[in-house]
Amino acid sequence: MKGSISRKNIFVECAASFRSPVTRMNILAQAKQSGQLIAIAHLLYDPEHKTLTNGGNEIALEPRNVALLEVLLSNVGEPTSIEQFIEQVWENQYISKNVVTNRISLLRNLLREHVPEIDSTKLIVTYPKRGYYIPNSHVQLVSSSRVNLDSDKQTSANHKLKLKPSKFAFWSSAFVITALLAAVTLVNTFFDVKVESKDQALYVPQVRLLLDQISSSRQSMQEDALKLKVLLLHAYSHSPYIHLANMRSPSYYLMSLSEHHHFPGSDAINDSDYKLTFNLIKDKEATDTLEVILYHSASARVAWRNLYSLEDNELVATVNELNSDLTEYFKLPTPILRIDQELKTSLTQLSEAEFDKLIEQNMSGAEISFYTRELLFSDQSSDVLRHWIDKVKQSTPTPSPELHMLLALLTYRSGEIEKSLQMLQREYVAEIPNNALILMLQANISRKKRNIEQYLSNYLKATAALTSSIPAKQVLAHYTSDNKQASCLGLWKDALSNIEYMQMPDSLLWQGVERFCAPIKTA
Structure with missing residues (x-):
């Protein structure tokens, strides 16, 4: 029967989809040399103007997607690996493979929308363990004159139909x-x-965004600056379509919010497409103003700028207004996290007695994350730290990945190293962007278990992840160094140069770095 599909046919179709692609064809180069267009099914790509059209209507493409499409058109019939896409489209930036697969999915979705008669996975084929490619059967060169002639014929035919x-x-x-x-x-x-x-x-x-700093013109505005920092960091680290580049920096989990005007991890500029900077402006005669500037990270050019009034006790409303504007600017499918709870505490350093009282209060998620982070840098006793950890686990039984990481590090800080290392093996950690500090601790777990293969894998990942905050050439030079232990320690000192306490002799985390860098034979 025509409508039925035999089991044999299914297996034949599946086998055909995994068959080796045919010979590679650089149709992009051919089109540029001959001045022709490239037909992808019935869509037309103009390599000169870098436009994709459907029946004369241009399809909006982001620059990254244009670059991605051109790589595919340069290798028609031949799979391009994710590593090759990263090298050619992102110019060797160390990014997550998920970024590439998300971009491929977006490109497929555009094709699905404009070429519904062909399965988009047949237009951009996944070849297992090798990459993605466009089959020869779906592309061809087309002269622009022929396209214009066909367009004229269609217009004429439409005109005749209208007359009847x-x-x-x-x-x-x-x-x-x-x-x-x-x-x-x-x-x-x-x-x-x-x-x-x-x-x-x-x-x-995701939008790859870096939170840079909040500058204030007067000391009296420091309290507002801290509150804004707490609210903004919480919102952007919990929004699914924001890739917060700060979280890639090893210093992200090692910086206090109250002691720096920069956001934690603001040195991860290499991993961002945009950088967000804030200026608090004090005006004697008018309401205080928050200036927000969005820069393109690569060119440092201003992409977007706006001013917001700062009314008394209206910081949450201001942050929500800003987030709504940026959601619209980036065309995100879901809004950046809306802050629904006002801050209920003063966000100040507390004594042990005051901290005991604080534990009994009901706080917003932003405040819980703030105090968990600040405790990492406090002089509170191990008992106080454990009391706080228990309190957070009771109030937030399913923490966000970021809060889980902060709790794991606080557990490490309290002296319960074994328990902390167990927390680093939980499923939450898989949702955290690759972070050199976390990968280093995971490598030490593998090393302690004598799983050398996994240790080496995490060692390489952790070292490569340092490129988020130090030059890639410096990281690459490490592998040719005669003294790799000293070279490894040097990389970490540079990556954490703004974290003074890390390199003290009694620092538990620095001891972890030393263990990570030590030759395997001494383990």
């Missing part, structure tokens, strides 16, 4: 209008469901 109205056309139009009205009603009725479905889509790429 009929009853059929009238009733067809009436039917279409009725259907459209019904569709509008249906969309309005089920709008929330549609949005929810879109929210769950996996193809939308």
Whole structure:
């Protein structure tokens, strides 16, 4: 039967999808040399103007997606690995492989939208363990003159059809209008469901954003600066479509919010597309103002700028307004996390007695994260730290990945190293962007278990992850050094140069770095 599919046919189709692609063809170079266009199914790519059109209508493409498409068109029929995409599109930046797969998914989604008759996974094929490619059968060179001729013929045909109205056309139009009205009603009725479905889509790429610093013109504004820092860091570290570049820096979990005007991990500039900077401006005669400037990280050019009034006790409203504006600017499918709770504490350093009282208070998620981080740098006793950890676990039984990491490090700081290392093996850690500090601690876990293969894997990942904050050439030179232990320690000293306490003799974390860098034969 025509509608039935035999089991044999399914296996044949599956086998065909994994068959070796045919000979590589650089159709992009051919098109540039001949001045022709490239047809991808019925879409047309113009390599001169870097535009993709569907029936004469241009399809919006981000620069990264254009670069991704051109790599595929340079290797038609031949799989391009994720590592090659990173090298050619991101110019050797050390980024997560998930960024590449998300971009491929986005490109497939665009093709699915404009070429619905062909499965998008057949237009961009996944070749297991080798990469992605466009098959020869779906691309060809097309002369621009032929495209113009076809367009003229279509216009002429459409014109002739318009000159012959009929009853059929009238009733067809009436039917279409009725259907459209019904569709509008249906969309309005089920709008929330549609949005929810879109929210769950996996193809939308994250915005790689770096929170830089909050500068204030007067000392009296330091309290507002700290509160803004707490609220902003909480919102952006908990938003699914924001890749917070700060979290890639090894210093991210090692910096106090109250002692620096920079955000933790603000040295991870190499991992961001955008950098967000804030200025608090004090005005004697008017309301205080928050200036927000968004820069392109690569060029340092201003991409977006806005001013916000800072009313008394309205910081949360200001942050939510800013986040709403940036959600619109980046066209995110879901809003940046909205802060629903006002800050209930003063966000100040507390004595042990005051801290005991604080533990009994109900606090917002932003405050819990703040105090958990600040305790890492306090002189509180191990008992106080453990009391706080128990309190947080009771109030937040399923913590966010970031809060889980802070609790793991606080457990480490309290002296319960074994328990901390166990926490680093939990599933939460897999959701954290690759961070050299976390990978270093995981490597030490593998080393202690005498799993040398896993230790070496994490050693390489941790060392490579240092490129988020120090030059890649410096990291590469480490592998040719005669004294790799000293070279390794030197990399970590440079990466953590703004963390003074880390390199003290009694620092537990620095002892972890020394263990990480020690030759295997001495383990």
